[in-house]
Amino acid sequence: MNKYLLIVVGIFVAICGLIYAFNASTPNVYDINALLVGNGVLAILSAVTYFMVTGALKNDNPNAFIRAKMGSTMLRFFLCVVLFIGYAYMHGKEGIKPTVFMFLGMYVIYSILESVVLSRKGKSGK
DSSP, X not given: OHHHHHHHHHHHHHHHHHHHHHHHHSTTTSOHHHHHHHHHHHHHHHHHXXXXXXXXXTSXXXXXXXXXXXXXXXXXXXXHHHHHHHHHHHHOSTTOHHHHHHHHHHHHHHHHHHHHHHHHHHHHTO
16 A cells, blocks of 8 residues: 555656646646646545555455446546536636646556556455
């Protein structure tokens, strides 16, 4: 558990650094506050996913792992869709593409991290 949280915090800090670097190199293109909120939400969802899958691995039912993994994927996807719709509603459709694409990149990074770590955990059965 500590190793996973360390990885998530490391990814979170690295993405925050990249957000600041992109904002410094191209000012007023990205909505930095929206990206930081999105990054925080994705990091929290990664921790929630870890706890869901860890709890499912303790269950005697072998299908519980798959249900927990699919449920966490759906939770992340639908929450991100809600965030997109809310952001588009608040800011209008003009000039949000760079921020949305940056958020999609963060979504992909966190999804890859989640898939790799939880697949290894599922194979080991711990």
